[in-house]
Amino acid sequence: MRISNILLMVIFPTTALAEWETNMPRGVTPTSEVAYDLHMLIFYITVVIGILVFSAMLYSIIYHRKSLGHEPAKFHESTKVEIIWTVIPFIILVGMAIPATKALIMMEDTRDSEITVKVTGYQWMWQYEYLEDDVSFFSKIDNESNVARRLGSNVDVKKVKNYLRNVDNAVVLPTNTKVRILLTANDVIHAWWVPELGGKKDAIPGFVNELWVDIKEPGTYRGQCAELCGKDHGFMPIVVHAVSKPEYYKWVGIQKTNKVAKNK
Amino acid sequence: MSTNIDKLHDDHHHTPSGIMRWITTTNHKDIGSMYLWFSLIMFFVGGLMALVIRAELFQPGLQLVVPGFFNQMTTMHALVMIFGAVMPAFVGLANWQLPIMIGAPDMALPRLNNWSFWILPFAFTMMLSTLFFGSGGPAAGWTLYPPLSLQGGDSFPFTILSIHMLGLSSILGAINVIATILNMRAPGMTLMKMPIFVWTWLITAFLLIASMPVLAGAVTMLLTDKFFGTMFFTASGGGDPAMFQHIFWFFGHPEVYILILPAFGIVSTIIPAFSRKRLFGYDSMVYATASIALLSFIVWAHHMFTVGMPLAGEIFFMFTTMLIAIPTGVKVFNWVATMWKGSMTFETPMLFALAFIVLFTIGGFSGLMLAMVPADFQYHDTYFVVAHFHYVLVPGAVFAIMAAVYYWLPKWTGKMYNEGLGKLHFWLTTIFVNLTFFPMHFVGLAGMPRRIPDYAVQFADFNAIASVGAFGFGLSQLLFVYILFNTLKKDVTAEDKVWEGAEGLEWTLPSPPPYHSFEEAPKVD
Numbered sequence A: 001m002r003i004s005n006i007l008l009m010v011i012f013p014t015t016a017l018a019e020w021e022t023n024m025p026r027g028v029t030p031t032s033e034v035a036y037d038l039h040m041l042i043f044y045i046t047v048v049i050g051i052l053v054f055s056a057m058l059y060s061i062i063y064h065r066k067s068l069g070h071e072p073a074k075f076h077e078s079t080k081v082e083i084i085w086t087v088i089p090f091i092i093l094v095g096m097a098i099p100a101t102k103a104l105i106m107m108e109d110t111r112d113s114e115i116t117v118k119v120t121g122y123q124w125m126w127q128y129e130y131l132e133d134d135v136s137f138f139s140k141i142d143n144e145s146n147v148a149r150r151l152g153s154n155v156d157v158k159k160v161k162n163y164l165r166n167v168d169n170a171v172v173l174p175t176n177t178k179v180r181i182l183l184t185a186n187d188v189i190h191a192w193w194v195p196e197l198g199g200k201k202d203a204i205p206g207f208v209n210e211l212w213v214d215i216k217e218p219g220t221y222r223g224q225c226a227e228l229c230g231k232d233h234g235f236m237p238i239v240v241h242a243v244s245k246p247e248y249y250k251w252v253g254i255q256k257t258n259k260v261a262k263n264k
Numbered sequence B: 001m002s003t004n005i006d007k008l009h010d011d012h013h014h015t016p017s018g019i020m021r022w023i024t025t026t027n028h029k030d031i032g033s034m035y036l037w038f039s040l041i042m043f044f045v046g047g048l049m050a051l052v053i054r055a056e057l058f059q060p061g062l063q064l065v066v067p068g069f070f071n072q073m074t075t076m077h078a079l080v081m082i083f084g085a086v087m088p089a090f091v092g093l094a095n096w097q098l099p100i101m102i103g104a105p106d107m108a109l110p111r112l113n114n115w116s117f118w119i120l121p122f123a124f125t126m127m128l129s130t131l132f133f134g135s136g137g138p139a140a141g142w143t144l145y146p147p148l149s150l151q152g153g154d155s156f157p158f159t160i161l162s163i164h165m166l167g168l169s170s171i172l173g174a175i176n177v178i179a180t181i182l183n184m185r186a187p188g189m190t191l192m193k194m195p196i197f198v199w200t201w202l203i204t205a206f207l208l209i210a211s212m213p214v215l216a217g218a219v220t221m222l223l224t225d226k227f228f229g230t231m232f233f234t235a236s237g238g239g240d241p242a243m244f245q246h247i248f249w250f251f252g253h254p255e256v257y258i259l260i261l262p263a264f265g266i267v268s269t270i271i272p273a274f275s276r277k278r279l280f281g282y283d284s285m286v287y288a289t290a291s292i293a294l295l296s297f298i299v300w301a302h303h304m305f306t307v308g309m310p311l312a313g314e315i316f317f318m319f320t321t322m323l324i325a326i327p328t329g330v331k332v333f334n335w336v337a338t339m340w341k342g343s344m345t346f347e348t349p350m351l352f353a354l355a356f357i358v359l360f361t362i363g364g365f366s367g368l369m370l371a372m373v374p375a376d377f378q379y380h381d382t383y384f385v386v387a388h389f390h391y392v393l394v395p396g397a398v399f400a401i402m403a404a405v406y407y408w409l410p411k412w413t414g415k416m417y418n419e420g421l422g423k424l425h426f427w428l429t430t431i432f433v434n435l436t437f438f439p440m441h442f443v444g445l446a447g448m449p450r451r452i453p454d455y456a457v458q459f460a461d462f463n464a465i466a467s468v469g470a471f472g473f474g475l476s477q478l479l480f481v482y483i484l485f486n487t488l489k490k491d492v493t494a495e496d497k498v499w500e501g502a503e504g505l506e507w508t509l510p511s512p513p514p515y516h517s518f519e520e521a522p523k524v525d
């Protein structure tokens, strides 16, 4: 992009071609939805508190200035107001803690899942293993992005489809199914994160973390490694294809046949 | 006759001239000045690294540096800014201000003071020299998480040794601060009559003594893991990589408050001075500072909610983290109450202090959002976090330091800075700091992880804006340097009490103050 374009964009944001995404996606899983709702709740609370505090400040700045001849008042302490502005924030915090705790308990409950996928982080790719169906494969950045991302590649990355957010082998998951995701790593710590499917968890070598998703809408969801894992940390994308259950089992069947064919 | 002897004594400084004066000095003002100059240099070194980062992130695709070097820049930028710019600036302010605020002639342990400063240039020379090694500097992030940090090349032991030296310097400095404050206050200055800046530094010093050895332990364990096969943090040997994070953040969270409590003290000094009204709720400010310090030891795991803790642990750390909002809120409310019905003027120090309150509060709000574990699973390790901690560190800590420099510079030098240029510096800095860091909230929420050298194209626009802001911010600081030198070459004209509303013992001294600040202890009632 030319600098003139950027200046233009700063002045006239509507002329910008690209998306101006400014908020957390609401996502397509119960966990992403509670995270979003909680995020918005706290955001609005802080906006209200901010407006109150900053207005009081602004009022002082405008009216209690020396240039208007305002004489300073003499008061400098009041136990009563100190107690008030200790107790009221405490009550607000309790009001925030209750929904947060409920949401957290729900998010950490991985029981009763139908499918388990084990995800292993490597420098710099992911391995996916479908534990019930004995399907496994590696997934790394697609070739087009991988060529374009090199220093001095002279490729206009804006023309690359899903630049840095595309892989050779996508994960396929069924919709409306509670899927448990086990996370570990082979070398250093990575973190598996697809924003629209909810939060991330670290993939730690030698340990297994768990996470669950229950995707409500079919579609393609993209994310990437979120824990610094070395030089190509920025280049280990995640792509999840969410399909209906019958389609999912059809896909599993094909994977199995391919595997048998390969082994022959 | 007796006055003659006094005068002789005052003139007898034992000071060599030239460079040896600075190397051998035990004077709190000389050492304070060296700390501040060192901090300014490191601010520009760390700033240049930030500009390398922002230049690369200006557009998607890699244009300037390879990913490995990018990671060295993010790692070094943090180490330099935290240990080289912000902490030494606060120690420099402590050196200059504590003796003249409590009515003492100097710091309690002047030779120790000299040593704690002179460790710094050597530590940073060693740390920065690793950038010129064949295998490059440290690139695993300033948090040094294993196993990634254990993959480091030749820079690894050098980085750890320099962290040890920095820790040593900080601990010595903290001992000196505590010894000075507890033993050298003027008669009549009880603890609850101390200037609030002195209080915040006393508490900060205890945090330093409690937390720095923990960092030393953590990095030593890394060292033995790497070279002596101890496997503290290697699962295959019975260790646990997550344990490093617990130990690191047990240091790291108090460290965060080490970077902000003195800033609270500065703002609590400047707001009353330019409101011409006493600080509202002095006692509650002291208690709030102390409670923030105590809480800082039981919130560490909120830096690592995604590491896979038990549910009960996550809930515990969420609740304790939320509690910090209460004493922090009390501070903000007290500042606003101090301004309320005051008689305000808006000189440069006041402008920086006011911007501090607003922008630090915004950083506090995003901090509260980050405390919510379910939402943090989304925020964690994204640019939302980068925006959060830069809001509390740049328009937080750095603005407070600049406010302090403008506020006390006329006292230190006897020379008045150019008010118009100071205000211009303030407005440029404030506009660009927001242009740099505000868009980072957006890209973070939209899904951009931190510490990546290249990004998907939907993040391009806000990144371009942030980069423009960062270069504007960097260039604006050249104006700050110009203002400093421009002030230093003026004549001494400042009055003893530079600011109409200023309170405290330092304003009873001449500007600049004599070499041994208070030869005779003043009386405080």
Ligand SMILES: [Cu+2]
Binding pocket: A121, A122, A124, A189, A190, A191, A225, A226, A227, A228, A229, A233, A236
């Ligand atoms: Cu990774």
